[in-house]
Amino acid sequence: MAEKYSQVNVSLADDDVKALDQMMTDDGLDNRSGFVRKLIRQERARRYSQPNPLVTVGEAIGAGE
Numbered sequence: 001m002a003e004k005y006s007q008v009n010v011s012l013a014d015d016d017v018k019a020l021d022q023m024m025t026d027d028g029l030d031n032r033s034g035f036v037r038k039l040i041r042q043e044r045a046r047r048y049s050q051p052n053p054l055v056t057v058g059e060a061i062g063a064g065e
Helices: 014-026 032-048 057-061
Strands: none
Touching: 014 032
């Protein structure tokens, strides 16, 4: 089933935009929205997931989306 998206607008300082774009490029991505979704999922996994040596970080955050 396809994900449903809602639009959220944020204001960032120029330096933050540059940092976001650099991190996105470093990760081989070319879409800010997708990259921000990835960051949110990583942070959620970091905060709320219990460590499981059988699950990689990529699997935990749904890599490949």
